[in-house]
Amino acid sequence: MTSPEPSLSLVAVNLPGGIVPAGDLLAVLSAAEAAGIEQVQLGHRQQLLLTVEPARRRALLQALAAADVLAEPDPEARPNIVSSYVGEDVFYSAAWLREGVYKDILDLFDYRPRLKINLVDSRQTFVPFFTGHLNFIAAETSNYWHLHLRFPRTGHLYTWPHLVYSEDVPGLSAAIERVLLPTVGQFDNDLTTAGIRLYAQVSAAQPLGPRVVAGPLALPPFMLPYYEGFNRSGQQLWLGIYRRNEQFSLAFLRDMAQVCLQTRVGQLCTTPWKSLIIKGISPADRPQWDAVLCRHRLNVRHAANELNWQVEDNCPTGLALKHELVRYLNEEDVRTYQLCFAIKTRPQTGLFGSIIIRTQPGRAGGAEQYEVLHTRDFNPNSRDFVSFRQQVRPDMLGWYLAELCHQFYAQTGAETPPEPETTAQLPAENPPPAAEALPRCRRCLTMYDPAYGDPQQGVAPGTAWAALPNYHCPTCEAPAAEFEPWDEPVAAGLSSIGAAP
DSSP states (O other), rough: OOOOTEEEOEEEEEOOGGGGEEHHHHHHHHHHHHHTTTTEEETTSSSEEEEEOOOHHHHHHHHHHHOOOOOOOOTTOOOOOOESSBBTTTTTTOOOOHHHHHHHHHHOOOOOOOOOOOOOOOOOSSSSSSSSSSSEOSSSSTTTTEEEEOOHHHHHHHHEEEHHHHHHHHHHHHHHHHHHHGGGHHHTOOHHHHHHHHHHHHHHHHHOOOOEEEEOOOOOOOOOOOEEEEETTTTTTEEOOOOSSSOHHHHHHHHHHHHHHHHTEEEEEOOSSSEEEEEEEEEHHHHHHHHHHHTTTTTOOOHHHSEEEEEOOOOOOHHHHHHHHHHHHTTTTTOOTTOEEEESSSOOOOOSSSHHHHHEEEEEGOOOEEEEEETSSSOOOOOEEEEEEEOGGGHHHHHHHEEEEHHHHHGGGGGOOOOOOOOOOSSSOOOOOTOOOEEEEETTOOOOOTOOOOOOOOGOOOOOGGGTTTOTTTTTTTBBBEEOOOOOOOHHHHHHHTTTO
């Protein structure tokens, strides 16, 4: 990871589970402003990153402590706890892992973890499963978790033989940390038995609840949902905000937090993709949120192939490379759906990707070059990497990435599931005749076609317009009453080709 500029120091504010109450965020922003900070960043472990002048660092830490905000001068030493709460009721509906369960578990952590901990629902694909050292993944049995332990430095994964009860997650995490960290080297010597030995030592020292044998863990195929802009979830909206330069101004965040308080939203969520998501927005309050975006000139609805990248925190070189590669893939019109990319400039960063670009020393002291790798099955949750090309010049990276993307689709072929579009999907059945009148929004001209339905609003293909009295336009939120019958003119045009004007 490229460090912040030599004249700046990095301070992290951990947001357990990626959840930050609006009032707490305002307190952080006030302390940051007093320290002369104008922009902040989000980390890939859902934390808030502040870069401050060394002379003001101590005052910043004192101001944060006075606001009862725990700051971490070394983010790697005390990493944030990651959770998938950000996607619950946005990209998926959880079986039992709701907001209260997340918060109950997080509240039971009475120590500052030194191991990376992930609390993730098995039904989602937005938050990585295995980027932590202790990866707790929700089981089908209510209030129980699978645990997949990744040994530091080695990447070796061990599956805990018993499910873990929710209330035992913090205590077990602390027990594993007490056993593992002081003697991590002894486990490196024989990785084939490392997990069994660790389990025996922890079990002897840490009493746990009923031991439920862990069955097989089934995970869904990876599909990164589109996580930006205004979107409907049930009767409410959620807003995703991505910044191309990874910078969020204090003024913008302050306005967002104040609107949260004014509209009784209460909290914001950070994502592993260095973006923000605000859930539970009332449609009636949307103008207030739109006003903030307009005031700060924030653009939304970036291309999906720009959103599926992870770059190390505070890494200007990696971010510049990402922008160049995104530009190339855009110009060449390369499909990247079901893939995600990571750029690594140092080892053990825990980034998430099905395709990895990592730096390599140039030959004979020449310019820096890159290795392109991918997981064997292109599943970003896999740790089984295959080297695709080594010693690649920067100007050739885009070409090799495009070739690897083509290889992925040639490999998956007909097995690739249909892609959820922002407007419509291909119909499962025969579409209606082209000349049939279809409902069209008067405000923005978005059309509803029963053959396609509207998967983003839970409307299945084949659903008649008459069955949707409470429908809202996916583009401008206009109600069903604002739709009018519209005859597709293309069909008439085709039938009159060659006719005299």
